[in-house]
Amino acid sequence: MSVDVADLTPAQARERFRTGERVPTAGWCRGWTQANLIAVPARLRYELLLFAHHNPQACPVLDVGEPGAWSTALFTGDLRTDLPGYRLYRDGRPVADLDEVVEEWRADLVPFLIGCSFTFERALLAAGVPVRHLELGTNVPMYVTNVPCEASGSLSGPLVVSMRPVPEELVKTAVEVSGRYPRVHGAPVHIGDPAAIGIGDLARPDFGDPVEVRAGEVPLFWACGVTPQAAIMASGVDYAIGHLPGHMAILDVRDEDYRLV
Known part of the structure; x- marks a missing residue:
């Protein structure tokens, strides 16, 4: 079994x-x-x-x-x-x-x-917010942005984000639910147009697997804990x-x- x-x-x-x-x-x-x-x-x-x-x-x-x-x-x-x-x-x-x-x-x-951000995914589901990569059994899509992190000594680099598509009517709920978990990234850092943070193609994540953004859905972007690895590289x-x-x-x-x- x-x-x-x-x-x-x-x-x-x-x-x-x-x-x-x-x-x-x-x-x-x-x-x-x-x-x-x-x-x-x-x-x-x-x-x-x-x-x-x-x-x-x-x-x-x-x-x-x-x-x-x-x-x-x-x-x-x-x-x-x-x-x-x-x-x-x-x-x-x-x-x-x-x-x-x-x-x-x-x-x-x-x-x-x-x-x-996996930490608040079950809270999203409980609030009725779908989580596409869980539905598909795939890895969450992650992207390197053009948003610079604040440097510290020799360490600097770009912000990395994870993305989850959310039905437009549930965006406010997703923001509120994830915002209750500030020690594990909290609310999204960007909502909507991926080009505004330097993401050219949602179908080509830098890490993880792509997921479809369907009609009536909005891409929500959360700060991602892969950011330190981007700093290591940069x-x-x-x-x-x-x-x-x-x-x-x-x-x-x-x-x-x-x-x-």
Whole structure:
């Protein structure tokens, strides 16, 4: 009998990823918070913290580990093996997508867990707002914009956004519902015309999978936790490890812990 991945606990999901399952995690572990991973050399940890402070909607920090640590207070698994996909960066370039990063995890790497908009998707559904990539069983589409983040030291780069098409009559509801989760990106940063933020073609996301925007729907764009990886690339950081976009760390904390009202 097949198991609905929405019914798994974080520990059960992490075990499946550790043993080779490689899928985007939207819809997994109902009610449990997911997070973006970025691990940088210790010499950059304060710059990344300041970058996150200056760009809180894109980079809401949920947890930070010690140098070399592969677990944190909110993630009791192994950050090197318990995500379903990783991306390795050298000199600002993505050089490999990996199933695990045990050999690549250096003693000076500091792991950051950044909030994810998957956290409020079930709240959107409960309010009657459709979530297209969940309907299709695909990865959320993500785009690099022409909106610059505020720089911090050597770190700078563009804002990355995720997109969900919403029926026009439900746009206000989607804004209100997601706005109750400011620590995991909150309300959209842009509504409507993608060209206004430098997106030329919604059918060609920079990360994830495209989804159709149907007649009567409006594209809504939320700040995305892949933004630190865009900064790694734009800034030419010599070494870093991130999650494969959409293939998240599933934490030992509940979505509702991040809901304000």
